[in-house]
Amino acid sequence: MSKGANGGxxxxxxxxxxxxxxxxGIAGPQDFEVRTGPIPRTGEGExxxxxHYLSVDAALRLIVRDSEEFLxxxxxxxxxxxxxxxxxxxxxxxxxxxxxxxxxGLGLQSHALSNGEGLEKCDLSQAPxxxxxxxxxxxxxxxxxAITEECKPxxxxxxxxxxxxxxxxxIAGQIARLAGARVIGLTSSAEKCRWLTETxxxxxxxxxTEGDLYERLAEAAPDRIDVIFDNVGGxxxxxxxxxxxxxxxxxxxxxTSQYAAEAMTGPNNYxxxxxxxARMQGFVIFDYADRYAEARSRMARWIQSGDLKLVxxxxxxxxxxxxxxxxxLYRGANRGKMLLRLPAASN
Amino acid sequence: MSKGANGGxxxxxxxxxxxxxxxxGIAGPQDFEVRTGPIPRTGEGExxxxxHYLSVDAALRLIVRDSEEFLxxxxxxxxxxxxxxxxxxxxxxxxxxxxxxxxxGLGLQSHALSNGEGLEKCDLSQAPxxxxxxxxxxxxxxxxxAITEECKPxxxxxxxxxxxxxxxxxIAGQIARLAGARVIGLTSSAEKCRWLTETxxxxxxxxxTEGDLYERLAEAAPDRIDVIFDNVGGxxxxxxxxxxxxxxxxxxxxxTSQYAAEAMTGPNNYxxxxxxxARMQGFVIFDYADRYAEARSRMARWIQSGDLKLVxxxxxxxxxxxxxxxxxLYRGANRGKMLLRLPAASN
Numbered sequence: 001m002s003k004g005a006n007g008g009x010x011x012x013x014x015x016x017x018x019x020x021x022x023x024x025g026i027a028g029p030q031d032f033e034v035r036t037g038p039i040p041r042t043g044e045g046e047x048x049x050x051x052h053y054l055s056v057d058a059a060l061r062l063i064v065r066d067s068e069e070f071l072x073x074x075x076x077x078x079x080x081x082x083x084x085x086x087x088x089x090x091x092x093x094x095x096x097x098x099x100x101x102x103x104x105g106l107g108l109q110s111h112a113l114s115n116g117e118g119l120e121k122c123d124l125s126q127a128p129x130x131x132x133x134x135x136x137x138x139x140x141x142x143x144x145x146a147i148t149e150e151c152k153p154x155x156x157x158x159x160x161x162x163x164x165x166x167x168x169x170x171i172a173g174q175i176a177r178l179a180g181a182r183v184i185g186l187t188s189s190a191e192k193c194r195w196l197t198e199t200x201x202x203x204x205x206x207x208x209t210e211g212d213l214y215e216r217l218a219e220a221a222p223d224r225i226d227v228i229f230d231n232v233g234g235x236x237x238x239x240x241x242x243x244x245x246x247x248x249x250x251x252x253x254x255x256t257s258q259y260a261a262e263a264m265t266g267p268n269n270y271x272x273x274x275x276x277x278a279r280m281q282g283f284v285i286f287d288y289a290d291r292y293a294e295a296r297s298r299m300a301r302w303i304q305s306g307d308l309k310l311v312x313x314x315x316x317x318x319x320x321x322x323x324x325x326x327x328x329l330y331r332g333a334n335r336g337k338m339l340l341r342l343p344a345a346s347n
Numbered sequence: 348m349s350k351g352a353n354g355g356x357x358x359x360x361x362x363x364x365x366x367x368x369x370x371x372g373i374a375g376p377q378d379f380e381v382r383t384g385p386i387p388r389t390g391e392g393e394x395x396x397x398x399h400y401l402s403v404d405a406a407l408r409l410i411v412r413d414s415e416e417f418l419x420x421x422x423x424x425x426x427x428x429x430x431x432x433x434x435x436x437x438x439x440x441x442x443x444x445x446x447x448x449x450x451x452g453l454g455l456q457s458h459a460l461s462n463g464e465g466l467e468k469c470d471l472s473q474a475p476x477x478x479x480x481x482x483x484x485x486x487x488x489x490x491x492x493a494i495t496e497e498c499k500p501x502x503x504x505x506x507x508x509x510x511x512x513x514x515x516x517x518i519a520g521q522i523a524r525l526a527g528a529r530v531i532g533l534t535s536s537a538e539k540c541r542w543l544t545e546t547x548x549x550x551x552x553x554x555x556t557e558g559d560l561y562e563r564l565a566e567a568a569p570d571r572i573d574v575i576f577d578n579v580g581g582x583x584x585x586x587x588x589x590x591x592x593x594x595x596x597x598x599x600x601x602x603t604s605q606y607a608a609e610a611m612t613g614p615n616n617y618x619x620x621x622x623x624x625a626r627m628q629g630f631v632i633f634d635y636a637d638r639y640a641e642a643r644s645r646m647a648r649w650i651q652s653g654d655l656k657l658v659x660x661x662x663x664x665x666x667x668x669x670x671x672x673x674x675x676l677y678r679g680a681n682r683g684k685m686l687l688r689l690p691a692a693s694n
Contacts, residue, residue: 238613252621266585266613274599274629280617281626 011343014039015319017080017108022066026260026330027323031064032080034320039111041090047119048090049102049112052345055083055133056315056325056338058166061259080322082108085122085133086344096121103132110319110342126300127310129345134337135171135310136296142253142285143171144295147179150283151227151249155180158221160240161202163231165192167337168253170200172229174308177201181227184220186213186236188332195335200309213239227251233258234265241269250280260330311336318342358690361386362666364427364455369413373607373677374670378411379427381667386458388437394466395437396449396459399692402430402480403662403672403685405513408606427669429455432469432480433691443468450479457666457689473647474657476692481684482518482657483643489600489632490518491642494526497630498574498596502527505568507587508549510578512539514684515600517547519576521655524548528574531567533560533583535679542682547656560586574598580605581612588616597627607677658683665689 013036023031042048063072063081074080085103088096093116096102101122106112122129127136134140146168153159159176163169164185173183173196185196185205193205204220206213217225217240224245230237233255244250250273258264273280288295302308313334315325322340329338360383370378389395410419410428421427432450435443440463443449448469453459469476474483481487493515500506506523510516511532520530520543532543532552540552551567553560564572564587571592577584580602591597597620605611620627635642649655660681662672669687676685 233618252617254621255618258618264615264618266615266617268611268613270599270613270617270627271580271602271605271611272629273627274601274631277629277631277634279626279628280620281628282619282621282624284621284624287624 010036010318011110012039013037013110015110017319017322019064019074019076019078019080021076023061023064023260026327027061027064028327029323032323040113042092042113045093046091046113046115047088047093047096047102049084049086049104049106049114049119050089050344051084051086051106051110051112051342053085053130053133054108054319054322054340054342055085055137056322056329056334056340057082058254058256058259058329060326061256061330065259080108081105083133083138084108084112085129085137086112101129101132103137108319108322110344126296127303130312130314130337130339130341131310133339134167134312135308136299138285139167139337140171140299140310141288141292141295142283143168143175144299145285145288145291146229146251146253146283147172147175149288150281151176151229151251153179153181153227157181157226158184158223158245159227159229160184160186160217160221160225160243161229161231162186162236162240163254163256164196164202164205165332165335166231166256167334169229169231170196170311170336171308172253173202174200176227176229177203178302178307184217184225186232186240192332192335200311208236214242217243224248229253230255232256233267238267238269241267241272244272244276244278246276246278248276248278250278252280252282256330313338314341315339316341357383357665359386360384360457362457364666364669366411366421366423366425366427368423370408370411370607373674374408374411375674376670379670387460389439389460392440392462393438393460394435394440394443394449394463396431396433396451396453396461396466397436397691398431398433398453398457398459398689400432400477400480401455401666401669401687401689402432402484403669403676403681403687404429405601405603405606405676407673408603408677412606427455428452430480430485431455431459432476432484448476448479450484455666455669457691473643474650477659477661477684477686477688478657480686481514481659482655483646485632486514486684487518487646487657488635488639488642489630490515490522491646492632492635492638493576493598493600493630494519494522496635497628498523498576498598500526500528500574504528504573505531505570505592506574506576507531507533507564507568507572508576508578509533509583509587510601510603511543511549511552512679512682513578513603514681516576516578517543517658517683518655519600520549521547523574523576524550525649525654531564531572533579533587539679539682547658555583561589564590571595576600577602579603580614585614585616588614588619591619591623591625593623593625595623595625597625599627599629603677660685661688662686663688
């Protein structure tokens with residue numbers, strides 16, 4: 001296992017990723033800095049979590065923008081927000097014991113104190129720890145509720161997943177297939193297209209970086225598109241909108257193509273929503289928080305039967321390698337959920 | 348009554364408005380031509396309708412575009428499509444008698460043959476003939492079903508009507524008020540703002556051509572906006588989207604600001620739909636065709652009690668004056684539904 005560029009020799013220290021400056025374009029190593037210090041000790045009612053996996057999320061690019069418009073914001077100098085899965089190594093909290101595995105929005109750091117708020121226990125008999133940040137975590141739950149409760153594709157309908165090979169898309173396409181829909185994936189390379197059809201069971205896949213996207217979509221979806229599951233925004237969303245079916249649904253689950261743009265660009269073809277009596281709607285997974293257990297137990301059965309594959313793209317490294325992993329995510333290098341696995345995971 | 352620029356002396360002839368060329372910018376007189384000929388005679392199963400009112404619709408600009416994207420298209424040389432209300436003056440059709448009043452999509456012409464398909468009888472005891480093309484016709488029915496069935500504002504909620512003084516907006520705002528909502532109107536002059544609040548009962552009105560629209564909207568809607576009823580599109584829709592409330596509805600009823608644009612521009616702030624779990628949806632009145640009578644009887648009661656005002660902006664002229672009326676509509680000169688009243692209406 002690689003220790004990563006910034007990992008070696010620091011394992012006994014707290015390592016934290018701070019924002020150095022507001023990024024321009026895709027955020028990269030120059031925009032972040034690692035700060036080290038002593039590992040903190042738990043106070044009354046606190047637990048100390050040793051991070052094993054850091055979640056590499058596209059939405060991070062949104063919260064480091066120089067804008068007050070979004071729910072969370074990370075400013076230069078701040079610890080970077082992010083989800084973490086790891087082990088409780090010290091507990092002064094009645095509900096947690098040392099040795100238990102947990103996840104939470106603990107920030108991009110090697111160790112974190114928590115008073116238990118927002119912390120969730122990870123049962124490794126259900127899924128390995130990394131999956132709790134991916135297909136068994138928020139990404140998978142997002143895909144599950146978005147498809148089963150918001151989009152509700154009917155057998156024989158056509159579902160398009162924009163960003164089909166990503167953390168959420170890779171699960172959403174499979175769940176739509178399990179609902180009986182014909183599933184088309186859009187992704188950024190021929191090699192990922194093959195992976196979608198051969199490994200994840202997509203019925204068709206299109207590399208949107210080549211050729212005339214509208215024509216290729218129209219060919220793949222001769223009966224138009226009943227559900228557009230969109231992670232991407234931009235021209236990919238725009239071209240797909242021209243093919244929305246009567247009373248179709250466009251589910252907005254993200255707009256990764258826009259997070260780094262100076263000004264966001266909306267879908268010019270939104271007028272098709274009118275003609276086709278379709279709806280474009282937002283969705284936030286936290287609204288389903290009281291049903292996560294139900295979703296996980298159904299997903300666990302699909303995993304066991306081989307109907308659903310959870311896919312993680314794991315990069316080994318330390319906290320300081322996070323910006324490189326983030327750049328890779330933005331360049332579309334990942335298949336499934338991207339995770340940074342810290343040295344502590346192998347101890 | 349003015350005979351209009353092209354009216355005098357032609358009353359015994361058929362006058363038809365044809366498209367001369369694909370317009371650039373707002374369509375104007377140079378883009379159309381009047382053709383005259385003998386008034387046709389009815390064949391078996393046909394009625395001859397003498398047009399009294401031509402409906403001046405913003406959507407006309409959309410169907411004369413050089414594009415195959417829309418449901419209907421009018422090409423250079425074609426008779427221009429449009430809705431007409433008039434009198435049956437000759438009938439060889441079992442269901443119609445001379446002297447009855449009807450409306451239908453008969454095209455912009457002084458006389459039209461019809462086999463009865465798509466023709467609707469107008470009961471003048473319910474509303475005057477002009478209103479059957481406006482508040483008692485498609486515009487009013489659109490407003491009625493959009494508000495009562497699609498948007499469903501709750502008492503105390505905030506409803507924003509973009510294009511509030513127009514044919515549909517002027518009714519939609521009143522119906523939202525009757526549902527108990529707080530109604531804000533956006534329109535293009537201070538004088539129309541006064542009309543909205545003083546005559547139509549809007550709670551507030553904003554002239555979107557002055558000042559910072561977002562700031563003025565935010566001030567008028569301190570609890571954000573539960574329903575955006577949009578006729579306009581463009582920057583007006585875009586700025587309002589930033590204020591959409593949690594689980595809000597954006598109803599797309601038209602996008603007049605975009606019909607003449609070379610390329611349409613979508614709402615860049617669509618990302619707010621995601622954050623706010625809101626939906627932006629299309630709607631087509633024809634889906635409610637079997638409930639028009641129900642809507643009209645409820646609207647008739649509101650009109651009688653003084654709760655609802657139907658407003659028509661009538662211009663007198665002949666078929667050839669239509670392009671000038673259309674230009675006026677596009678410049679926002681109208682209050683309520685714009686109609687061209689032909690000389691035959693006064694005979």
